[in-house]
Structure formats: structure tokens, C-alpha cells
Amino acid sequence: MKKNYKAYFVDLDGTFIDQHENELSPISEQNLEIAKEINKNKHFIISTGRSNSSFVMNLAKKINSKYVICQNGAVIVDVNNNVLRFNIIEKDLTYQLKDFLERKNLNYTLNGDPVIYTNDENSVKLDRPWAKKFTKAPYSKVNLEQTVNRFLAFGLPSEDATRQLAKEIETKFPELRTHLVSMGLSLEITNKLSSKGVGNKFICDLLQIDVKDAVHLGDSGNDICVKEENFDLVIMNNAIDSIKPYGDLIGEDYRNGGVAKTISKLEKNEY
Structure with a gap:
């Protein structure tokens, strides 16, 4: 996977949130800093099953993300929580x-x-x-x-x-x-029309980025659907065994800045 990715789509639970036992700081400084660094010249975008809650939106602002994919792509918002896509269950x-x-x-x-x-x-x-x-x-x-x-x-x-x-x-x-x-x-x-893959593709189209220049990091079944939209997929090493075969690459364990370690290696083409 020696690529120069233009966009990183990143799951929260079991991936970016690496110290959930710490209620005041559930995300390590290593992870926050890599997200900010990527957002200087590229795109680090939250892609989560969570809602566009105050926690999620404050996090997006903190790391300077332009967009947030929520509810597995059913709700997509910009950093000011303006709704861009809204899929409901009838x-x-x-x-x-x-x-x-x-x-x-x-x-x-x-x-x-x-x-x-x-x-x-x-x-x-x-x-x-x-x-x-x-x-x-x-x-x-x-x-x-x-x-x-x-x-x-x-x-x-x-x-x-x-x-x-x-x-x-x-x-x-x-x-x-x-x-x-x-x-x-x-x-x-x-x-049926909602998935992280569909959500990621929606944002790639907005940013005019080809999906081959983007990668998704996650650890769960709601992450593997990005393969349907032809995204590269990094499965975190803490994922259950049945999920891992779907990954193009197995990244680090999410704990202790696992996302930061994984992205740093991707940026340096060390995988």
C-alpha cells in the first residue's frame, strides 16, 4: 500500500478513540496531533456510526475537519453541523x-x-x-x-x-x-442506501478526490462496506478475526495512539 493518500476516513470507537476510560481526554494527544497535521494539506474526516452529537462536532472542530460522516452515512454534515445528506428509515x-x-x-x-x-x-x-x-x-x-x-x-x-x-x-x-x-x-x-462507503464517496465527490486516493481506517463490520465503493481499507489490529480478511492492510492496535502510528507509517510508505 505505497500510496500518497489525499484523504483519510477514520472510525471513532475502537479506532480513533483510544483511551475511552479517560472521560476528560478519551483521545490521545498523538491521535489528535496526527489528525490536525493531516488536515493542514490533506483531509482527515471522521466516519462513524455515532450521531452528530456535541462530542463528535466539537472533535471535528478541534482537529479542523471540514466534514463529518455520521450514522454510517445516513447523516453527513459540515463542520458547522449543516446537514448535507440525510437518509431516514421510513x-x-x-x-x-x-x-x-x-x-x-x-x-x-x-x-x-x-x-x-x-x-x-x-x-x-x-x-x-x-x-x-x-x-x-x-x-x-x-x-x-x-x-x-x-x-x-x-x-x-x-x-x-x-x-x-x-x-x-x-x-x-x-x-x-x-x-x-x-x-x-x-x-x-x-x-439500505446508507453506509460508510456511500458517505465517504459523497465526501470524495465534494472534495473532487478519486476514491483510489483515499483510505478508510476502522475495526468493525460497518467499516468493511467501504470496499463496495472501492476504497482501500485498513483494519485495526484489535478488530475481531472475522473482520480482518476484508482489510487491504492490518494496522496497529488502536490503543496508545494506534491511528497516529498507522497513519505515520502510511505517510512514510512503511507498509
Whole structure:
């Protein structure tokens, strides 16, 4: 992969956010500095499943990114949070999907909002930093009158079971697509036209950059879809084994400035 990339699209959780246990500084100085350095002459762009929250938007400003890809490409904004692309799950589909997930007694969130809807609070055992911070509410409290871009469903015991759920959803609801995340134990569900690959391509077109001159760094199932749009893909070394074969390159472990180390090597053509 000896290329002079013009744009780096970078995932957050498990990739750029390398010290999530530090609530005041969840991203190391090494990672912040490499992002700022790239943005001086090239483009370092956040491409995440997260929403365009204050945390994400403040981060974009801090590292001088022009654009942010959120909700796996369902929501794309500029650095001032002006919406450039907005893909929704149609209203009737949101109700159908809600009923489907609840019949399976699964936990879920909407749009990255910090609420987990569940039929049993004790069943919420996902070992992810964000899950510990979210409040929990019964199914009856969910508000589907809002616009919905993304569901996140979890509660199954294994990666295989979650993969089977993904197949079932995409068969039953062909208008939707799924992405395996959280070490294979969660499933992101979006409009079929939303993916990080589609989002990255949208930004490349805005910047007039060919996709062959851009690369994506990530660690989850929602990152591998960038291959559909012909992006080079660096999979972080902390990714689950089933994800790694999709990468053009295995980068560093995300901890302790893994993104900074990986990009530095790419910039020096050391891979």
C-alpha cells in the first residue's frame, strides 16, 4: 500500500478513540496531533456510526475537519453541523422493525440517543463503554414519531447469533442494511442506501478526490462496506478475526495512539 493518500476516513470507537476510560481526554494527544497535521494539506474526516452529537462536532472542530460522516452515512454534515445528506428509515419500517426486535426480546437504541430500550434492565450486559453510560427504559417509552436514521440492536450471546439476526433482518426487510459492530455482538441497522462507503464517496465527490486516493481506517463490520465503493481499507489490529480478511492492510492496535502510528507509517510508505 505505497500510496500518497489525499484523504483519510477514520472510525471513532475502537479506532480513533483510544483511551475511552479517560472521560476528560478519551483521545490521545498523538491521535489528535496526527489528525490536525493531516488536515493542514490533506483531509482527515471522521466516519462513524455515532450521531452528530456535541462530542463528535466539537472533535471535528478541534482537529479542523471540514466534514463529518455520521450514522454510517445516513447523516453527513459540515463542520458547522449543516446537514448535507440525510437518509431516514421510513416510518412504517421503523414500527415494523421495532415490533420485530421486541418479539425477540432484544435491546435497542435509536439514532445514537443515550437510551437503551429493553424489556428487562438486567439483560443489558453489553461490555462496551457507551452502554454503561446509557439510561434504560421499557419498550413502551420509545418515541417513533421522531425521524429515525439508525437502530442499534443487541442482546444475543454470540457473533454467530448476531450474524444470523442480520441475515433475517435483511431478508425480511430488503429496504434495510445491517452492520456488525461491538466485537460482533451488536447490529447497526440503517436505510439500505446508507453506509460508510456511500458517505465517504459523497465526501470524495465534494472534495473532487478519486476514491483510489483515499483510505478508510476502522475495526468493525460497518467499516468493511467501504470496499463496495472501492476504497482501500485498513483494519485495526484489535478488530475481531472475522473482520480482518476484508482489510487491504492490518494496522496497529488502536490503543496508545494506534491511528497516529498507522497513519505515520502510511505517510512514510512503511507498509
